[in-house]
Amino acid sequence: MSIAASIAIWFLFFVAVAFVSLSFGVRTSEEVGGETVAGQADSAPHRFDVGRHVLRSAVIATLLFVLYDLNWTYGWVGIESFDFYHRIFTNDG
DSSP: OOHHHHHHHHHHHHHHHHHHGGGTTOOBHHHHTOOOOTTOOTTSBSOOOHHHHHHHHHHHHHHHHHHHHHHHHHOSSOGGGGOHHHHHHSSOO
């Protein structure tokens, strides 16, 4: 796999993890005991730490990418692992 492909795949992992983890560890102003601004949604975060979120997403994306790359290199899980039709309806194993 080329360096450019590796960077692109890592970035896809990063974006997916960043999006999925947006709601984890966020507290509302009501939970913290802070004041709300007029017109603010009740579910709005009190303080969103972008640096912490990016760092957490980068670490998780790196771990997932390492697993992906190891699977790409050693072929632990291949497309044949998801061929449920032949496992269930035929005698191919």
